[in-house]
Amino acid sequence: MPWGVTSFDPIVSAMSCSVNSMRTYPPFLLPFCIVLFAIVVLLPLGLMLAGSLWFQGLTLSSYAALANPRYLKMALNSVLIAGGVTLASLVIGTSQAFLLERIDGRWRRFFGVVYFLPLLIPPYIHAIVWTFCLGSTSAVNRCLAALFPDCVPRVNIYSIGGVIYILTIAYAPIVTLCVISGFKSLDGRLEEAGLLTSTPWAVMRKISLPLLRPHILCGGLIVGVLTIVNFEVPDLMRTRVYATEIFIQFSAFYDARKATALSLPLIGLTFGALVIVQQMMQKKPYVVITGDRRVARRLAPASGPWRLAYFLMGFWLGLSILVPLGVLLAKSLPWQNFRTVLRTSTDEILFSLILSGLSALVLMAASCTWCYLMERSRRWSRFLDLLALLPFAVPGTVLGIGLILLWNRSWTQWLYGSSLILLIAYLAHFIPFTIRIMAANIKQIDIKLEEAAYLASSSWFTTVRKILLPLLRPGLFLSFFLGFVLCFGDLAAPLLVMPPGRETVPIKIYNLLHYGADQMVAALCLVIVLIIFIAAGMLYTVYDRYGKIK
Amino acid sequence: MIDAIDLEKRYGRTTALHQATFRVPPERLLAVIGPSGSGKTTLLRLIAGLEKPDGGQIRLNSVVVSGPETLVPSYRRNLSMIFQDLALWPHMTVSEHLQFAVPEGRHADASAIVRTFLQKLHLDRLQARYPAQLSGGEKQRLAIARALISSPSYLLMDEPFSQLDFRLRKEMHAWLQTIQQETPLTVVYVTHSLDEVMLMADDVLVLDKGAVKFEGNRTAFQLAFKHYFDR
Numbered sequence: 159m160p161w162g163v164t165s166f167d168p169i170v171s172a173m174s175c176s177v178n179s180m181r182t183y184p185p186f187l188l189p190f191c192i193v194l195f196a197i198v199v200l201l202p203l204g205l206m207l208a209g210s211l212w213f214q215g216l217t218l219s220s221y222a223a224l225a226n227p228r229y230l231k232m233a234l235n236s237v238l239i240a241g242g243v244t245l246a247s248l249v250i251g252t253s254q255a256f257l258l259e260r261i262d263g264r265w266r267r268f269f270g271v272v273y274f275l276p277l278l279i280p281p282y283i284h285a286i287v288w289t290f291c292l293g294s295t296s297a298v299n300r301c302l303a304a305l306f307p308d309c310v311p312r313v314n315i316y317s318i319g320g321v322i323y324i325l326t327i328a329y330a331p332i333v334t335l336c337v338i339s340g341f342k343s344l345d346g347r348l349e350e351a352g353l354l355t356s357t358p359w360a361v362m363r364k365i366s367l368p369l370l371r372p373h374i375l376c377g378g379l380i381v382g383v384l385t386i387v388n389f390e391v392p393d394l395m396r397t398r399v400y401a402t403e404i405f406i407q408f409s410a411f412y413d414a415r416k417a418t419a420l421s422l423p424l425i426g427l428t429f430g431a432l433v434i435v436q437q438m439m440q441k442k443p444y445v446v447i448t449g450d451r452r453v454a455r456r457l458a459p460a461s462g463p464w465r466l467a468y469f470l471m472g473f474w475l476g477l478s479i480l481v482p483l484g485v486l487l488a489k490s491l492p493w494q495n496f497r498t499v500l501r502t503s504t505d506e507i508l509f510s511l512i513l514s515g516l517s518a519l520v521l522m523a524a525s526c527t528w529c530y531l532m533e534r535s536r537r538w539s540r541f542l543d544l545l546a547l548l549p550f551a552v553p554g555t556v557l558g559i560g561l562i563l564l565w566n567r568s569w570t571q572w573l574y575g576s577s578l579i580l581l582i583a584y585l586a587h588f589i590p591f592t593i594r595i596m597a598a599n600i601k602q603i604d605i606k607l608e609e610a611a612y613l614a615s616s617s618w619f620t621t622v623r624k625i626l627l628p629l630l631r632p633g634l635f636l637s638f639f640l641g642f643v644l645c646f647g648d649l650a651a652p653l654l655v656m657p658p659g660r661e662t663v664p665i666k667i668y669n670l671l672h673y674g675a676d677q678m679v680a681a682l683c684l685v686i687v688l689i690i691f692i693a694a695g696m697l698y699t700v701y702d703r704y705g706k707i708k
Numbered sequence: 709m710i711d712a713i714d715l716e717k718r719y720g721r722t723t724a725l726h727q728a729t730f731r732v733p734p735e736r737l738l739a740v741i742g743p744s745g746s747g748k749t750t751l752l753r754l755i756a757g758l759e760k761p762d763g764g765q766i767r768l769n770s771v772v773v774s775g776p777e778t779l780v781p782s783y784r785r786n787l788s789m790i791f792q793d794l795a796l797w798p799h800m801t802v803s804e805h806l807q808f809a810v811p812e813g814r815h816a817d818a819s820a821i822v823r824t825f826l827q828k829l830h831l832d833r834l835q836a837r838y839p840a841q842l843s844g845g846e847k848q849r850l851a852i853a854r855a856l857i858s859s860p861s862y863l864l865m866d867e868p869f870s871q872l873d874f875r876l877r878k879e880m881h882a883w884l885q886t887i888q889q890e891t892p893l894t895v896v897y898v899t900h901s902l903d904e905v906m907l908m909a910d911d912v913l914v915l916d917k918g919a920v921k922f923e924g925n926r927t928a929f930q931l932a933f934k935h936y937f938d939r
Contacts, residue, residue, distance in 0.1 A: 347791050347795035351854075352797075354782045355808070357783060364808055365808075369799055
């Protein structure tokens with residue numbers, strides 16, 4: 159359906175790629191990046207695949223497990239959870255975005271700042287909080303037992319419903335973020351033209367939402383993929399899904415072949431979905447950012463039902479932010495626990511901070527270079543774009559197993575035994591996310607700016623230093639921040655490749671959790687959340703001063 | 709009849725309109741001219757109800773529709789607007805555009821109304837096409853059809869033909885004149901072109917820095933701004 163309006167939206171445009179322009183970059187850059195990507199991502203995965211097919215000769219024996227009804231049930235659980243979380247996130251995230259962008263409520267500005275805070279709290283911390291709140295011995299269930307002694311209506315958080323609820327709290331802001339980005343790039347006149355003859359509700363249904371479909375789709379896709387590869391929340395909620403089973407096969411039974419066999423359908427499913435959605439977005443470009451784009455007005459004031467909707471949003475944000483912070487604080491008291499936590503975990507906190515900072519820098523540089531090539535190389539653009547999607551579909555545990563198989567050798571102990579392996583794991587695991595952000599930013603830089611500089615200076619490095627990097631500052635800041643948050647809170651990759659004698663904070667929490675040290679867990683979780691919030695505040699301040707393009 | 713009384717509109721520290729007062733009598737075409745940034749588009753948006761004034765009032769047929777405390781929603785004002793870039797919806801076909809704009813009370817015979825308008829504006833062969841598949845003139849006709857299908861009493865036009873070449877602009881002027889003869893419409897027409905003013909306007913309003921500098925009929929305008937025409 160040739161709608162013919164050029165897509166140029168920060169998030170959606172990053173899901174599609176265009177080929178343009180002459181080549182201006184040095185010839186060594188492309189092969190260098192592909193080789194690096196192969197070492198970090200393709201080789202570990204390839205080795206896993208080859209290992210699963212080879213056991214005293216070529217064999218498919220490890221794949222026989224795929225037909226086992228137990229695994230089919232797990233696959234069903236995975237799909238059910240991913241579907242549930244995606245659907246709930248789409249409804250909640252899209253409604254939030256609509257309220258924040260188009261309904262003029264008194265609390266709009268405040269909610270517009272806090273809506274993404276749940277995203278900064280790692281999902282396993284949400285899970286820990288809700289097990290404290292709604293676990294079998296929680297105050298809520300004890301109250302219910304006291305109120306209804308004969309027929310006890312327990313709230314069971316250790317269930318598929320519990321996993322869906324927790325992951326929706328953690329991931330719904332992703333959809334909100336995507337849809338808000340769509341609203342911001344939507345030319346307000348398109349909605350105003352509808353408002354002249356129809357009600358705000360009709361305009362939203364027939365104009366805004368259809369035009370924002372790619373953003374909604376994009377948000378839903380990210381949430382779906384993140385959910386299906388997430389192993390820590392189902393693990394904490396004692397729900398068996400495919401991602402946890404892969405981890406168990408490797409860590410408990412040391413069966414890398416079976417773990418690989420189990421991971422293949424998961425990778426195939428998510429990669430397939432990513433490619434399909436990317437194709438759909440390329441065929442259906444929607445909304446323009448133009449020079450004279452008019453910022454849309456609010457469609458309606460927050461009165462009547464809209465006020466109720468605002469109240470519900472406030473309630474949901476309370477559940478997603480206030481409850482975690484309040485519960486963690488209450489659970490971690492008395493204050494001496496914080497002193498103990500800080501005394502016993504300083505090394506882990508510092509190690510996590512330094513490692514995450516360094517990894518975020520590497521992620522930022524790597525994704526910037528990758529996206530530059532993706533945008534500017536004529537022939538390789540599509541290939542690079544597809545390649546960059548691959549790690550997105552691979553669970554962190556699977557990447558961890560691949561890295562162990564590749565690097566756990568006597569002649570590579572200098573790397574495998576050091577923190578470098580963690581850096582590689584983070585790079586492999588999170589580069590698709592930072593690539594999406596950088597790609598969107600690079601797309602917005604007109605090739606003519608670069609060409610004009612190239613004609614004036616003739617040096618590619620000068621052009622990059624003086625033209626490209628200053629224009630990319632917002633994207634660089636954002637990808638650094640995202641990289642930092644993701645690395646700092648990640649549990650999956652370090653669980654498998656943590657070098658001896660070292661521990662990141664998430665690993666420490668995971669271990670403490672298994673020893674039943676709930677107060678210390680709560681205190682440490684609160685410290686993590688506060689560190690992430692402070693880092694977010696500091697980065698925003700720095701971005702506000704130096705990152706914005708004036 | 710449109711009455712604007714002491715209209716004020718500010719965006720932060722910038723005053724877009726300052727005590728603008730004027731009247732558009734029924735079934736007349738008022739051309740609004742003035743330099744860029746003089747408040748022409750703001751004026752249209754205020755009349756359309758897309759912005760709320762900071763002071764003053766707008767009355768449609770003596771009913772207050774806009775004021776600092778009042779804002780009747782746009783869809784209850786019985787008006788339409790043609791935007792400068794037309795604001796056609798990229799995801800809707802020609803006929804879907806028209807169906808969307810059919811007023812609520814007439815949804816039962818929407819198909820018949822749409823068919824009539826498609827024929828009237830020579831768009832019947834193009835009804836399944838999307839805006840991207842239309843030529844410049846066809847897009848203009850679609851924007852006009854969308855604006856008129858709700859049978860508005862007032863039509864607001866924000867430099868709708870400014871991006872057209874000379875030949876198409878002439879064609880559109882003829883269309884508009886025909887429509888105006890056939891339909892009892894009060895039109896507010898923002899333009900930069902003196903030629904358009906002289907060709908189509910009954911009355912003229914000159915805005916400068918948000919204030920009304922001139923209000924009168926076409927002949928009076930020609931006399932008052934004689935020095936421009938003599939150049």
